Amino acid sequence: MGTPLTLVSVTLAAYLIGSLPFAYTIVRLVTGEDITTHGSGNIGAMNVRRTTGSWSWFIVAMLCDVLKGFVPVLAAAWLASMLSGTTALAMPARQAALAGAVLGHNYSIWMAIKRHRFVRTGKGLATGGGALLAYDWRYAIAVVVIALVVIAITKYMMAGQVAAALSLPLIALALGSADWPFALVMGLVVYVAHHKRFVGMLKGLEPKLYIRDRMGPQG
Secondary structure, three states: OOOHHHHHHHHHHHHHHHOOOHHHHHHHHHHOOOHHHOOOOOOOHHHHHHHHOOHHHHHHHHHHHHHHHHHHHHHHHHHHHHHHOOOOOHHHHHHHHHHHHHHHHHOOHHHHHHHOOOOOOOOOHHHHHHHHHHHOHHHHHHHHHHHHHHHHHHOOHHHHHHHHHHOHHHHHHHOOOOOHHHHHHHHHHHHHHHHHHHHHHHOOOOOOOOOOOOOOOOO
């Protein structure tokens, strides 16, 4: 399960699953609107809330995005152990699936096909959280706690999201995990998706608790 070809296959499969635009589909079915023209323009759960005004649909979208990260990583670990007869080779497979799912959400091929252009479509938080839950539940718990604490203190959702992303390698080191380089890379991938608006927040352009449509910037 650790061969390059197999890992590429796992990454591609996870990418296709991560690319599924659940938020876009939910908003289309509920309101007939295009989610990318509202709020931040992302196909994420919070933008479902901004577009529909509904916390219920936010929860549905959040669960869908979490699952499209959780399922590929869990499936990759199970398949690796089944094919190799040991869990030792599951780590590379889980890392490949986690990376693929997050990149799929952030750069959805299905949205690229629909809109005839390839652009960033999300930030990878819920999908990454679901993937981390299957990868190592300690990471998932830690980043959620860090994000909530930072949001509670600063009132900026963006601050909590960035803090959670950049804390990944520190969490790995605190846990004594050898996968801290991978955690660093994935944290940077998520941060890059937030960079533009994070800089805007530092300049005072990001509203606190950005949960309503037309309330803040796109990106």
